[in-house]
Amino acid sequence: MEDRTYTADAEPGDHATVAGWAHEIRDLGGIAFLIVRDTTGKIQVKFEKEEMDDALVETGTEVTRESVVQVTGAVEDEERAPTGVEIVPESVEVVAPAEPELPLDPSGKVEAELSTRLDNRTLDVRREEAQAVFAIRAEVLRAVRDYFRSVGCTEINTPKIVATGTEGGTELFPVTYFGREAFMNQSPQLFKQLMVGSGLERVFEVGPIFRAEEHNTPRHLNEATMIDFESAFIDHHEAMDVCEGTLLAAYEAVAENCRDELETLDMVEAFDVPDEGFPRLTYEEAIERINATGELDEHLAWGDDLPTEGEKALGDEVGGHYFITDWPAEIKPFYIQDYDDRPEHSKGFDLMHPQMELVSGGQREHRYEELVAGFEQQGLDPDQFEYYTKMFKYGMPPHAGWAYGVERLVMTMLGLANIREAVLFPRDRQRLSP
Amino acid sequence: MEDRTYTADAEPGDHATVAGWAHEIRDLGGIAFLIVRDTTGKIQVKFEKEEMDDALVETGTEVTRESVVQVTGAVEDEERAPTGVEIVPESVEVVAPAEPELPLDPSGKVEAELSTRLDNRTLDVRREEAQAVFAIRAEVLRAVRDYFRSVGCTEINTPKIVATGTEGGTELFPVTYFGREAFMNQSPQLFKQLMVGSGLERVFEVGPIFRAEEHNTPRHLNEATMIDFESAFIDHHEAMDVCEGTLLAAYEAVAENCRDELETLDMVEAFDVPDEGFPRLTYEEAIERINATGELDEHLAWGDDLPTEGEKALGDEVGGHYFITDWPAEIKPFYIQDYDDRPEHSKGFDLMHPQMELVSGGQREHRYEELVAGFEQQGLDPDQFEYYTKMFKYGMPPHAGWAYGVERLVMTMLGLANIREAVLFPRDRQRLSP
Numbered sequence: 001m002e003d004r005t006y007t008a009d010a011e012p013g014d015h016a017t018v019a020g021w022a023h024e025i026r027d028l029g030g031i032a033f034l035i036v037r038d039t040t041g042k043i044q045v046k047f048e049k050e051e052m053d054d055a056l057v058e059t060g061t062e063v064t065r066e067s068v069v070q071v072t073g074a075v076e077d078e079e080r081a082p083t084g085v086e087i088v089p090e091s092v093e094v095v096a097p098a099e100p101e102l103p104l105d106p107s108g109k110v111e112a113e114l115s116t117r118l119d120n121r122t123l124d125v126r127r128e129e130a131q132a133v134f135a136i137r138a139e140v141l142r143a144v145r146d147y148f149r150s151v152g153c154t155e156i157n158t159p160k161i162v163a164t165g166t167e168g169g170t171e172l173f174p175v176t177y178f179g180r181e182a183f184m185n186q187s188p189q190l191f192k193q194l195m196v197g198s199g200l201e202r203v204f205e206v207g208p209i210f211r212a213e214e215h216n217t218p219r220h221l222n223e224a225t226m227i228d229f230e231s232a233f234i235d236h237h238e239a240m241d242v243c244e245g246t247l248l249a250a251y252e253a254v255a256e257n258c259r260d261e262l263e264t265l266d267m268v269e270a271f272d273v274p275d276e277g278f279p280r281l282t283y284e285e286a287i288e289r290i291n292a293t294g295e296l297d298e299h300l301a302w303g304d305d306l307p308t309e310g311e312k313a314l315g316d317e318v319g320g321h322y323f324i325t326d327w328p329a330e331i332k333p334f335y336i337q338d339y340d341d342r343p344e345h346s347k348g349f350d351l352m353h354p355q356m357e358l359v360s361g362g363q364r365e366h367r368y369e370e371l372v373a374g375f376e377q378q379g380l381d382p383d384q385f386e387y388y389t390k391m392f393k394y395g396m397p398p399h400a401g402w403a404y405g406v407e408r409l410v411m412t413m414l415g416l417a418n419i420r421e422a423v424l425f426p427r428d429r430q431r432l433s434p
Numbered sequence: 435m436e437d438r439t440y441t442a443d444a445e446p447g448d449h450a451t452v453a454g455w456a457h458e459i460r461d462l463g464g465i466a467f468l469i470v471r472d473t474t475g476k477i478q479v480k481f482e483k484e485e486m487d488d489a490l491v492e493t494g495t496e497v498t499r500e501s502v503v504q505v506t507g508a509v510e511d512e513e514r515a516p517t518g519v520e521i522v523p524e525s526v527e528v529v530a531p532a533e534p535e536l537p538l539d540p541s542g543k544v545e546a547e548l549s550t551r552l553d554n555r556t557l558d559v560r561r562e563e564a565q566a567v568f569a570i571r572a573e574v575l576r577a578v579r580d581y582f583r584s585v586g587c588t589e590i591n592t593p594k595i596v597a598t599g600t601e602g603g604t605e606l607f608p609v610t611y612f613g614r615e616a617f618m619n620q621s622p623q624l625f626k627q628l629m630v631g632s633g634l635e636r637v638f639e640v641g642p643i644f645r646a647e648e649h650n651t652p653r654h655l656n657e658a659t660m661i662d663f664e665s666a667f668i669d670h671h672e673a674m675d676v677c678e679g680t681l682l683a684a685y686e687a688v689a690e691n692c693r694d695e696l697e698t699l700d701m702v703e704a705f706d707v708p709d710e711g712f713p714r715l716t717y718e719e720a721i722e723r724i725n726a727t728g729e730l731d732e733h734l735a736w737g738d739d740l741p742t743e744g745e746k747a748l749g750d751e752v753g754g755h756y757f758i759t760d761w762p763a764e765i766k767p768f769y770i771q772d773y774d775d776r777p778e779h780s781k782g783f784d785l786m787h788p789q790m791e792l793v794s795g796g797q798r799e800h801r802y803e804e805l806v807a808g809f810e811q812q813g814l815d816p817d818q819f820e821y822y823t824k825m826f827k828y829g830m831p832p833h834a835g836w837a838y839g840v841e842r843l844v845m846t847m848l849g850l851a852n853i854r855e856a857v858l859f860p861r862d863r864q865r866l867s868p
Contacts, residue, residue, distance in 0.1 A: 142589070
């Protein structure tokens with residue numbers, strides 16, 4: 001439709017054709033209004049019944065809600081219309097009728113269960129709040145990619161069907177690959193490291209990852225979109241700098257370019273771009289501070305993972321994003337490097353939002369002997385990963401990196417109660433369709 | 435390494451630390467040179483044996499090729515050096531030694547089989563030609579995404595694990611999803627259509643697709659990165675306009691931003707940005723012209739797919755990119771709309787590069803009854819796709835779209851002989867690792 005006018009662009013004096021969904025019909029007797037909604041907004045179409053062709057009035061006022069319509073007419077000033085203009089129609093065409101009974105109400109006035117919404121995602125995303133979330137998600141991805149390029153990264157794509165999982169045989173979805181056993185990849189980790197060892201040096205990827213984790217919670221997904229970064233010749237502290245940089249770039253872009261969306265979500269006031277220089281606590285400081293809050297029944301000891309309540313207690317205290325560094329080596333994966341002078345401490349880090357963990361990263365082990373020893377310590381068979389380990393014999397530079405899911409970023413950024421609000425078609429323990 | 439200088443940035447007069455791979459050692463007796471390579475280029479390090487510390491000379495001249503080294507010293511003018519400068523070193527450190535025997539020669543002087551190269555992709559991508567290809571690939575993705583945003587598209591991510599394939603049960607990789615049968619998705623087709631029907635209207639996705647096709651050829655992959663576009667309220671000709679737009683944007687971006695890479699590939703002369711306005715032939719014109727070339731043993735008739743030799747004969751004649759439109763309905767999938775007044779003709783199109791097919795697209799069937807009839811005509815059970823078809827009952831606008839693989843685009847753009855040259859870690863009939 002080359003001659004289509006978006007509702008937001010219709011100016012008084014135009015002769016315009018708009019197309020969109022029949023959002024609402026208000027019949028006041030002698031006069032009736034059809035509100036047409038498209039991706040840019042809504043516009044009022046006015047039917048003065050006495051003065052207009054009966055067929056035209058009938059088409060425009062009896063169309064079922066959510067039908068697709070196309071309206072041509074004069075755009076006129078109208079102070080009382082929601083957007084200050086209205087169309088006086090010459091023609092109204094029902095391009096695609098909607099059944100009168102809808103599985104959910106896209107105006108959002110009648111609330112629906114999350115599962116009903118996800119079953120009918122097409123209708124659900126017609127709600128302007130959902131539109132806003134997915135517009136912001138897209139802007140976050142744009143901003144993060146642009147930031148990566150500004151710091152010299154090359155975009156890569158790594159395979160999703162793999163012969164071995166990143167961390168051995170756990171939590172993998174099995175695939176049959178031409179009669180062979182294979183898996184959906186849990187993470188680009190090993191592949192991005194291999195590309196750091198190629199001359200690409202500094203890479204990023206945005207792509208799906210697959211985790212067969214059994215838990216079904218408001219903050220876990222079995223398929224997610226991961227933002228991965230890895231760079232040669234940097235250490236974990238420089239990796240944290242880049243991590244913070246991407247996050248700030250995403251927040252700044254949303255603040256600047258998604259004002260309408262934040263308004264729709266009623267978040268203009270609440271939306272804060274975090275301050276630069278996220279605090280970096282060591283794991284030992286973190287557990288001390290959590291213990292000091294008194295929020296946990298039992299004191300945390302060296303080697304414990306941080307329980308959710310502990311993360312929240314500390315997050316409340318810190319009041320913003322922060323890193324936790326120097327995790328116990330025993331609870332970080334084999335590819336994380338340990339400090340030579342205190343090998344029980346690793347160079348792994350997490351980036352925390354006050355509400356939950358966002359990022360996992362670290363300095364990687366780039367020395368062949370130490371890497372293979374790390375596999376064995378974690379009960380993994382290094383032979384299964386020979387395609388990976390052997391490249392560490394041919395000049396693998398020191399490197400560091402991290403990854404986060406865009407869904408958790410959007411969830412924490414917008415304060416969404418459930419991570420499924422940040423994915424169009426979530427995959428979880430129960431849900432495989434649509 | 436915050437104080438690292440990239441080799442390309444080292445200026446005479448600097449006191450610099452460079453880090454990279456030991457590319458080559460030239461020992462001329464009293465003087466020796468170590469060439470250090472990083473992602474930006476190469477630099478010469480000069481060892482005047484008599485005047486320098488023996489240990490320093492030994493480290494710098496006996497390091498194995500492809501080891502990672504770090505060199506600190508004074509950068510000086512040197513006309514005879516390949517880049518006009520050299521480093522007089524104060525310190526040389528071998529950060530990560532390489533074994534003396536390498537599985538392949540990253541300088542590219544000794545040619546290796548493709549399979550050896552893919553087995554050792556980390557080393558292979560150290561070749562500057564491979565670096566150039568993947569830098570161009572990344573630039574293509576950037577340019578295409580920016581173009582999409584310039585025409586009002588929202589980026590989406592659709593699920594890769596699905597309950598049913600896009601086109602029924604053929605050519606799918608099965609996945610076990612928590613004990614349930616599922617598949618790797620062949621295409622975002624159905625999901626992107628659902629999002630067009632939501633208010634997003636105009637969407638794009640860049641992501642992996644999975645096809646269990648048995649053929650193993652130089653132009654097929656079983657996992658590829660697909661660029662998908664779909665928009666409400668446009669027809670197939672407008673979809674072709676956007677398709678051409680993305681392609682031209684990609685070529686222009688490479689011409690403008692990847693001069694060094696084209697130089698490396700010896701393509702500066704050969705690289706042409708295609709002219710705007712790709713010819714649009716109907717399928718009937720296409721088979722007539724192919725038949726007229728006399729290149730095929732048998733004449734093509736209505737309903738035949740175009741054989742590879744036919745595509746090439748026509749491609750030679752047209753001499754550039756072109757569209758083939760109005761394909762026989764019977765050889766296009768159910769979701770392509772047919773012309774109402776000549777239902778044996780579909781509104782499907784392909785974009786052809788002179789050497790091969792690049793894009794498949796078309797106007798979609800947006801009318802519920804016709805869509806369901808189309809399923810049945812193609813022997814598919816519409817009930818299996820209810821999550822998709824039912825949304826066509828709630829106001830699905832007319833829409834059109836298309837998809838192409840970034841690998842074929844890069845392959846045709848750079849004249850690569852094998853599509854595997856355009857993927858870091860290809861997946862094919864035999865290859866599942868690395």
